[in-house]
Amino acid sequence: MTVIVRFAPSPTGYIHIGNARTALFNWLYAMQNGGQFVLRFDDTDVERSRQEYADATLYDLHWLGIFPDHVKYQSQRFDVYDQAVETLKAKGLLYPCYETEEELELRRKIRRTRKMPPVYGREALALTEQEKAEYEAEGRKPHWRFLLPNFVSDPLEPRSTKVTWNDIIRGKQTVDLASLSDPVLVREDGTYLYTLPSVVDDVDLGITHVIRGDDHVTNTGVQIEIFKALGAEPPTFGHHNLLTTASGEGLSKRSGALSLGGLREDGVEPMSIASLAVLHGTSENVIACHNMLELSEHFDPKTVSKSAAKFDPDELVTLNRTILHQMDFRDAQDRLGAHGVSGERAEEFWNVVRGNLDRLQDAAGWWRIVREGPHEPVLFGEDDLDFVRAAFNVLPEEPWDRTTWKTWTAAVREATGRKGKQLFTPLRLAITGRDSGPELADLLPLIGRDAMLARKP
Incomplete structure (x- = not known):
């Protein structure tokens, strides 16, 4: 069996480092198993989806080092979803509901006051054809719910029904369908929510493994039943913990926080992002990996923690330094x-x-x-000014190499009597305008004697 994974962002904003975590988990899993990676844009929300965001996502993935084998758009596959809807209707598993959001919220409040879970009570199943016609005459259009198999014979008498799967990240997982409302698959305007197109595409594209955030665990229990209702074998699932800010706040495409584009403009290296996004929140140490092959050697889904992965963006700077310091x-x-x-x-x-x-x-x-030379003139006190001028008067003749700095400072020490910090700091400031930086022994041969003399204050 060829492993086929997918990354399925909605093109409603620019992807961030949290989205990158999901993409990278899938990419590395495919790498380790000789599999394929599908990029699927979940763009059924036609009002908020933008091609510019899809294009930016593809660019960001390429920049990270992820190159999809296939790119698909859900907006081009509505006919396939229409067929699935008809299949579910024919099986009596998709039923029309006419309640408004206000009516549904009132029912939830009533159930809470009765110490009952605020799930949908399937009142629409009891509607007669005449009542449905009356709603239609009022101008109401139905939304369509999937009938969860959490009953024996009467859907108005649900009972505990466990859906269990072996999660490749979290181990054995169980969802009780009796604790859930029948999910809405089709809105009043005929557009699709995420749930149905996701299942249909996973079946149609041959997805073998679905690796995504653990905010989808409950949703997985529902989707497994939709797979079965469509006569398909559910894929293997894996749910990773989510990256959050140090304060525990979630990341959002809408806010634009920590977007890959923004991090790129800020000079963060792609492998700094990849290293943190994959290794943070696992039992592995977060190290700076220099390429995807090296990162794949440290990636193991079983090491992922079940708690949220809180991180400080300053960690990216530390990883960045390590990668740059070793970059060819x-x-x-x-x-x-x-x-x-x-x-x-x-x-x-x-x-x-x-x-x-x-x-x-x-x-x-x-x-x-x-x-x-220095970006701004260096202002010395009188003593340091005299010292620096005296030092420049004993600059060695060329040719210069790495030993020139030692030769020069020895001559300066002999001529002025200064040593240690009192000697080195004014010279560094005169040469670079900064109080720290690369070894001056390495900088002097790059600068040359004529350019050095031009810096004499």
């Missing part, structure tokens, strides 16, 4: 060029500065310092 010039070259870092000494420059970068674009600032 060939992997950074094109992006460095886009920031103006190019030429025959670009590789030497990269190897010198990468250990001091939080984000790749920070290299542009150091490139300017090497070529032009």
Whole structure:
């Protein structure tokens, strides 16, 4: 059996790091099992869905390193869902309901006051044809509910009915259908809610494994019964914990918080995001993996915790540093060029500065310092000013290499009597305008003697 997984976002906003967690879980599972990855846009909400969001999602996935084998749109498959609806109606498993939302809310309140669960009482099943016609005459259009198999012979007398499956992440899971309302599959305007198209597509596309967030656990119990009602074998399910902010707040496409596009613009490396999104909230240590193959070696669904995975976005900066500090010039070259870092000494420059970068674009600032000097004039006190001028007067002659810094500072120490921090800090400020950064022994050969003399205050 070929493993086929799917990632099914709704194109109603830009995907965030929490969505990336689901996509990556599926991608890595397919990698480990020689399977296929389907990107399916759940765009049945025609009012809120936008092609621009779908395009952005595909771009974000490619940027992460995920390349779908197939791309599908639910909005192009309504005829398939229509057939499934007719199948369920013919079996008596899809029934029309005419209640308004206000009427339904009133019934829920009444049930709560009676210490009963606020589930739908299936009142619509008792409607006569005349009553249905009267509702239609009033202008009411029905929504359609799926009749859950939680009864023996009379659906108005539901009983405890357990649906159980072996979850590849959470282990044995059970949902009691008696605790649920019959789900609405078709709205009054004839459009579909998520539940039915999802099942139909999983059947039609041959999805073997559905890996998604644990907010879908209850929904899975319902969908398993819809699979069976359509004569299909349910896939294997896996439900991972959700990424949340450190305060426990969930992520949302509507808010745009921590969107992949925003993180990319902020200079976060794709493998920093992938490493955190996959390994956080598991028993694995969150380490900076440098490619998907390495990440797949640390990915194990069985290590995922059952509690929410709270994270601090600052963790991405830490991972970013590790990835950049070990990044080969060939992997950074094109992006460095886009920031103006190019030429025959670009590789030497990269190897010198990468250990001091939080984000790749920070290299542009150091490139300017090497070529032009400090961004702003450095203001020295009188003592330090005299010291720096004296130091520049004893600059060694070229050629310069990594030993030049040691030679120069020895000469400065002999000429001025300064040593330690009092010697090094003013020189670093004069050369770079910053009080920290790459080793000056490495920077001096990149700068050269003439450019150094131009920095003499």
